[in-house]
Amino acid sequence: MFTITLHNLIFHSFHGLHDEERLLGNTFIVQVAFSFSADDSISTIKQTINYASVYHIIKQRMQIPTPLLETLVQDLAEKIATLDDRIKSITVSIEKKNPPIPNIEGSVSVLYKKDL
DSSP: OEEEEEEEEEEEEOOSSSHHHHHHOEEEEEEEEEEEOOSSOOOSGGGSOOHHHHHHHHHHHHTSOOSOHHHHHHHHHHHHHTTOTTEEEEEEEEEESSOSOTTOOSOEEEEEEEEO
């Protein structure tokens, strides 16, 4: 079993429930890990999962404003799962750097794991 991880993907997006979030946007950091099985040793791109394709899915989805991070992580996992039948599990985490919580010093995140 192999696991490929895309680390610290930074996006300025417009996700959130509040008008201010949908107007000004926020910084989001995305982590995605997916595991897949391979029958042989891997020496060509066709024997693995192309992480550039996974990044393209993430980038496109992050451009669509969504009220809840929970919805967003589930959607990303579903879209990545359709990329290749060899994928066995997907973990998606999205961190909102500046959540609209008075006096907060920190961030919030949602993590979702999907086993296939």
